[in-house]
Amino acid sequence: MTTQIAPQVSRPTSVPLTAGHLPKGAPWIVLGGSLVVSAALFGILALASGGFDWGGWLVVGALLSVFAIWLLSRIVEGARRATDRLVTALVTGAFVIAMIPLISVGVTVVVGGLARLDVQFFTESMRNVTGEGGGALHAIVGTLLITLAAAVISIPIGLMTAIYLVEYGRGALARGITFLVDVMTGIPSIVAGLFAYALFAIFWGAGTRTGIAGAVALSVLMIPVVVRSSEEMLRLVPNELREASYALGVPKWLTIVKVVLPTSIAGIMTGVTLAIARVIGETAPLLVAAGFTASMNYNLFEGPMNSLPLFVYTQYTQQGIPQHAYLDRAWTAALVLILVVMLLNLLARAIGRRLAPKSGR
Amino acid sequence: MTTTAPARSQPKATLRLGDRVFSRTAVAAGLMILVTLAAVAIFLILRSIPAFGATSEDASILPAGENFWGYVWPLVFGTVWAAALALVIATPLSIGIALFISHYAPRRLASTLGYIVDLLAAVPSVVFGLWGILVLAPAVQPIYSWLVENAGWFPLFAGPVSATGRTILTAAIVLAVMILPIMTAICREVFLQTPVLHEEAALALGATRWEMIRTAVLPFGRSGIISAGVLGLGRALGETMAVAMVLSATPGLVSFALLQSANPQTIAANIALSFPEAYGVNINVLIATGLILFVVTFAVNAFARWIVSRRREFSGAN
Secondary structure: OOOOOOOOOOOOOOOOOOOOOOOOHHHEEEHHHHHHHHHHHHHHHHHHHOOOOOOHHHHHHHHHHHHHHHHHHHOOOOOHHHHHHHHHHHHHHHHHHHHHHHHHHHHHHHHHHHHOHHHHHHHHOOOOOOOOOOOHHHHHHHHHHHHHHHHHHHHHHHHHHHHHHHHHHHHHHHHHHHEEEEEEHHOOOOHHHHHHHHHHHHOOOOOOOOOOHHHHHHHHHHHHHHHHHHHHHHOOOOOOHHHHHHHOOOOHHHHHHHHHHHHHHHHHHHHHHHHHHHHHHHHHHHHHOOOOOOOOOOOOOOOOOOOOHHHHHHHHHHOOOOOOHHHHHHHHHHHHHHHHHHHHHOOOOHHHOOOOOOOOO | OOOOOOOOOOOOOOOOOOHHHHHHHHHHHHHHHHHHHHHHHHHHHHHHHHHHOOOOOOOOOOOOOHHHHHHHHHHHHHHHHHHHHHHHHHHHHHHHHHHHHHHHHHHHHHHHHHHHHHHHHOOOOOHHHHHHHHHHHHHHHHHHHHHHHHHHOOOOHHOOOOOOOOOOOHHHHHHHHHHHHHHHHHHHHHHHHHHHHHHHHHHHHOHHHHHHHHHHHHHHHHHHHHHHHHHHHHHHHHHHHHHHHHHOOOOOOOOOOOOOEEEEOOHHHHHHHHHHHHOHHHHHHHHHHHHHHHHHHHHHHHHHHHHHHOOOOOOOOO
C-alpha cells in the first residue's frame, strides 16, 4: 500500500514518521484517477448514445474523488483524519462550484457580446430600427446622465452625513442616523424606484417618467453606500492631526476641509467609485421611474430615458424578427455594462493606491 | 510675546461664521437621511391607501372576486419561498467558500480569491437574468427531468416537469449566486477574526484542521454566519430583475413544487413586469405590494443589524 516499509536497520519498536499518513500528493492523484474512471464510464455511455456528457463526467468524477479520498484516508489514517480530508474536499468543492457561474457568465457574455461590439453599436440609437442594425447610444447616454445626476445628488449628502457622524454627531440623533443608514442599505431597489415614481407623480402627475426620477431612485440606493464608506475612511484619520490643527488655532470647519478630508480623500473617492459601480447596473428602479425609449434623450427633466441595463432587458423581452439581432444587442449591452462596472472597480483600486496619504515624513 | 494675556478667566470660544455654516450643513445632510427614509415610507403609504380597499371592479389587475389581500398573499408566499430556497443553497456554499479562503487556501492567495468571489457582485442583476434564462435554464432542464422521473414521489419534485427549466428552483439558484458574495464576505471577515490563540490551542491538543474549525472557528463566528444569512435573505427578498426574467410564473399560485412549469410569483418581479403597463388603481395596488415588500425587508434587515450591532466591525455596506 502507500505506507512505507520501516527500514530494517532500526530498532523493532520504531515507527516511521510517515506511517499512517497518505503521501502529500494523494488528493490530486485520487482526483485524477477518479476523473479517468469517470471518463471511462461516460465513454462507454457515449459509445451507446453518441454524445460525450462533459458536465456529467466532471460531476461524477468530482463526487467519486471525494468519496475515494474519504475511503482511502479512512482505511490508512483513521476516522478523524478521514473526516478532515472529507471537509477539505467539500470546502474546496464549494469554492469551485462558486466559480462555475462566474466563469459561465463571463464566457457567455464575452462570446455573445462580441457579435455586435462594433462602431454602429456606439453611434446609433434604436429609433426606427426593427430587426438588425441599430445601437445603444441612447442607452449609454442615458446611463451616463442618470448616474451622473445620481452622483451629484448623493455624494454631497453622503459625504456631509459622514462628516456629521464622525466630527459632530453625538447622542440620539447620530445613533438614529447610523441606524437608518444601515436600514437604507437594505431597501430593495424596486422600492426605491416606486418611491421616486410616487414622489414625481405627486408633483408632475401620474405616469411621469423622467431621467431625474431615475436619478433620485438611484440616489436612495447610493447615499447609504457613500455614507458608510466615507464614514469609515474619516474615522481612520488619526486624532493627532485634528488636535495639531486645533492647536494652531485653525477653526473646526477648516480643519475638516484642509486636514481631515485631504488625508482621507483616497479612501473616500474609492468608496464613491464603488458606489457608482454598484448603482450603474441597477435595472428595476429605472424601469419603474425612468421608463424606456428607443430614441435619444439628452434632457433629464423631460420624457423617458433609456439606460444600458434597461436596454438589455427590453431587447430581451421585446424580441422581434430576426431574433438573433435582438439577443446579440442584449449580450453586447451586457458586455459593455460589465466592462464599465469592472473599469470603475479597477479605477477605484487605482485611486486608492495613487492618492493614498503620504506617510513617514 | 511681551504683552500679558487679558485677564479673562474663562476664554469664550468665538463661533465663526464658517464653523456655523459648515456644522449646520452637516446636520442638514444627516437630517436628509431621516427625511428621505420617512419620505419613502410616507409616499409609499399615501399612494397605496387606495389599494387596500380595492376590489376587482376598481383595479383590473386583481383577479375576479378577490380583494387586495387575496392578491398579495400568493406574492408574499412566492417571495419568501424563493428567498428561502436561495438561502438554503447559498448558506452552506458561502460558509464553505469563506472557510476555504480564510483557512484552507494559501495565505498569499487569500485576498486574490476573495476578490474573485467579489467579482460576482459586480455582475448586474439584469445580466444574471439573461444568463439564467438563456444558459442556466436550458442546462438544468435535463437534471429536472431526471429528478421528476426518479424522485417524483418526493412532494417538492412532483411532476410534470417544466419543459423550459424556468422554474422557481432555477430562480432560486440565480438568487443564491447573487447573494453569495455578500454572505461570503461577512463569513470570511468573522472567520478571520477568530483569535489565533484559540486555533493554535486546538491544534496543539491534537485536533485536525476540521476539528479546529469546528471547535474554535465556527462557535466564534456563529453570530456572523447568522447575520450573513439574514442579510442575504434581505437581498434575496428584494431582488427583482433576475427573478422577473428567469421565472415563468403563474399569478395567484401558491405551490411548493420546485420543478413544474407553474410557479408562484414574487412581489418585486411582479412589480417590474406589471408596472410599465399599469394604470389607475392598478398602480396603487402595485405600490402597496411594494410597501409590503419594504416592511418585510425592513424587519429582516433590522433583525440582521441587531445581530451585527453586537459586533460592530462589519456591515453590509462595505
